[in-house]
Amino acid sequence: MLKKFGGLTVAVLATLALAGCGGNSQSAAVSTSTQPGTLAVNPPLRVASLSASAFAANLDATTSGQQLLQLAGTPACGVDFYYLKYWTVAPDGKPTEVSGALMVPTGAGSQCSGARPIVLYAHGTTTASNYNIADISDPSNAANSESAMIAAVFAAQGYIVVAPNYEGYDISNLGYHPYVDGAVNAEDMIDALTAARAALPHTFTPGTTDSGQLYVTGYSEGGYVAMATVKAMQAAGETVTASAPSSGPYALEAFGDAIFFGQVDIGSTVFAPLVTTSYQNAYGNVYSQTTDVYSSTYATGINTLLPTTTPLATLFQSGKLPEAALFDSTTPVTGNTQLDQLLAEPTSPPYTPEQAALFDAGFGSPGLVTNTFRAAYAADALTNPDQAMMTLLNGGTLTASDVALAASPSVGLRQDFKVNDMRNGGWMPKEPMLMCGGDQDPTVFFMNTQIMAAEWSPLVAGGLVSVLDLNGTPGGPFAPLQSAFQGTYAAMVSAEGASTAIQSYHATEAPFCMVAARDFFAQVP
């Protein structure tokens, strides 16, 4: 009897086994190739889909969102946010997997579907290792506001947006970020673009395609990355329709010299470990040990400190980094009068009282960087001068003939700055470029923009390259944006006081520059 029952069980199990062959819906394909530009997962995950009205309502729910809406305009299109995973190349030449965002305009309007132009966007400096510009759904992600900004300015107005998170962030297991490493950053941008183009036919709106128009922009670090991308794409024979790098540290060598000469910018104690870690990994010539550059208070572990999941405020409070004191307030004395003057704390005059106060915050005890390293760097900057820096120090006007890089810097960090300085390679943009910024920017000095404009002064004269100073006297096509920025900043000063407002000057410029970029792109079909 039990034997028979057992027979029936076997029959049921056989049925089960047959049923096991039943179909099951498939997920996305994972690529086995690690070639640069390979989309790792296709189709990519759509993180969020917002209609134009839903996106507008989301923005309208916060004060910063309302300001962005006012500046960027009411969304004309909905936006689908996709999370791209793709392969690029690490500084050591090995394949490395990274991530980024693809934002696709949606909606019935002709502006929102069919063949659309692509904006390739490079984000600004961040210490947050989980930075994910695709994650519009998580307000706690450090990238959330930048993600909303580019979605509102570009995607919701009909541009497909591609934005890498960069190596060292989100899923990247590189362990550091190749900060202002122009060739590596440009490769990442180009690979993100290639991956995004492969993803476009597999989105929820496969009818939305690449029109072939390519606009490259970015802000702050991303301004630098955007310019490096234009340089690399031109060198590879690829066309960039137009570009708008904004508020970027393009002239790294001159900018570095200015800082070591005491013109300490806001954010320098964060930028310093990011850049030394990047160049030490890429070139191995910044230091033998971290104490060669950093004071013993901070040197231990500083080469792996950033990017991090620890909030910046916690790093400051726990003494991992000084909040502002890049250099020691007891400045080095070398016996070389000219050098010692440059190493002394900047005073007013020649600087304005506001500038002097700003620079003064960059000095404390102990400073992040040792006096020994600072003196060695500054001596090199004096002996092997950056012509642009010297022109500015002497109060001269920058022209194409006096912005040359140092012939042969001897300090490793300066050599690396020279390699990655956008003047290097004697190139010029072939397609229209707008450089936006503000001449009072305390974080990334406007001298970066001025030096590139001088380097390319024939192009500026010819109209191919234009400079927008948001703080300049309003005039020309961007006069309303200039007035709006100046009005916004003036309101911040009266609300918070000048010394607080200046801390957010650089970030405040960003959406104004991006709207300027959009207006500029619209004129270059």
Add this chain to the structure above:
Amino acid sequence: MQYKIATLALGTALALATTTGAHAGNATPNDIRIGAYFVHFDTSATAFTGPYIVPGLSTSVKNTTTLYLGYVRTLSRHFAVELAFGWPPVTHAVARGPAAVGSVPYNGQEIATVRWLSPTALLEYNFFGPTAHWRPFVGVGVNYTYFYDRSVTAAGAAVSGGPTSISMPSSVGPAVTAGFTYRINQRWHVVASYSVAQVNTRLTTDTAGVFRSSSVHFWPNAVVLSVGYSFGL
């Protein structure tokens, strides 16, 4: 483990039942039944967790009706074992939660379909004698549920963010039943019963390598109406 314990318990009960009384003398110890399964799901599911997800997204399952097939073997005067299963029904998972996720409709959308192969083995105690017209019975047993043909609808893919696959490990859980048999003659009878089984699984979705999951308790409770035929072997 749970499955092994349940099997062991059922095996022990079977051994007890067969030794406490013989079916000797019953000329028709085999009984096959056919009928209808009216399945109602009292689904409770935890909100999906995982990356890129908003809080409060859950699911429920639509009621279903399917063909019931059963085999009952009489073991003794009062004990019988039943092997019951429904023709694997397509069940429809419905989104429960906010009206929309972003601008993608959610609540009430049919987001997935799954087929169930869900046999249940029951040890039943029948009241009254074998010749009584009305015989109430109660039973306990074990249900095994295997989920297959798991498929995500377009609405499910839209809210998940792309083509999505689902994994649902098989479930093993206790089942109970109660009902009565009405004997028309020695060969034919009709049966009505009500059964509840514990069917739990961990539903995991994979969208572009992003995994989200939810613990689902289906609590299927079924009314079965069937016609049975008894025969000897």
